[in-house]
Amino acid sequence: MAPRLLSCFAKGNDSSARNQNHANVTVDVSAEEQHRGGAVLVELFSSQGCKTSPEAELLVSRLGRGDFQLEMSVIVLAFHVDYWDYMGWKDPYGGSQWTVRQKAYVESLKLDTMFTPQIVVQGRTQCVGNEEEALLSSIVNAPRFPAPTFQATFQRPTPDCLQVSLSGALRTKADNDGVNVMVALYDSGLVTDCPRTDCPIK
Structure with a gap:
């Protein structure tokens, strides 16, 4: 390498x-x-047990490929949580540490609940992971x-x-x-x- x-x-x-x-x-x-300012951090919380997560993962994948031609650099991270495993399908990529990470964001952003797919931008704002317009707006308006x-x-x-x-x-x-x-x-x-x-x- x-x-x-x-x-x-x-x-x-x-x-x-x-x-x-x-x-x-x-x-x-x-x-x-x-x-010029640094990159914008985009974190996706998803799960194989969530039926809407694949759409969000595709959106974040397009973001990572540069499909939206944003003026700033973007760092994309994806975390599979494990709190949906009780429904019968254990996500092989899920981990309790990612659930804890998402919970910390829920608390700091003063949200009522945890959900997937969720995207957190620059640790400051969040949106539903498959909402393209909300995601792009959050990135453009994020502090750098x-x-x-x-x-x-x-x-x-x-x-x-x-x-x-x-x-x-x-x-x-x-x-x-x-x-x-x-x-x-x-x-x-x-x-x-x-x-x-x-x-x-x-």
């Missing part, structure tokens, strides 16, 4: 030329990208936050080794309501894909 990641940033089809020309590659998030700064450095010390170094930070930021919207801190990491035992990077 790691060699494919490097090839995303390379031009041409010749792997030997790619290895020589792109032995060390650094990718920075541009200042322009920072000022600048993308975190980060730097990725790709190095190939030998033809069989790939080293990826990442660094950046997500800083805590409070919006007008005083809600923390970014709370994780990411310092730096090193990922190495080395099939050889004699690789200099460990």
Whole structure:
């Protein structure tokens, strides 16, 4: 997988030329990208035990493919809940942790009940998962936050080794309501894909 990641940033089809020309590659998030605002998070809660969930999953799939040509980037996540399993069909993708996640949204959004399919946009608004107009409106009107700064450095010390170094930070930021919207801190990491035992990077 790691060699494919490097090839995303390379031009041409010749792997030997790619290895020589792109032995060390650094990718920075541009200042322009920072000022445009970050992506919008869309979360779908569905279940195989819900007869209207397939329509919502198709809608979210189209959203992920870019069928609606929105001006902002969208991150799509889908969670299968397990509270419909009592009806006789156990959803093999369902999990109690996703039910707990949806319940937390129900409480924070002050809703009366949990249901599927439900879509939560940017953790702030929700709609029925198969209502296209409501979904698109929620995305367009969602608050956006600048993308975190980060730097990725790709190095190939030998033809069989790939080293990826990442660094950046997500800083805590409070919006007008005083809600923390970014709370994780990411310092730096090193990922190495080395099939050889004699690789200099460990």
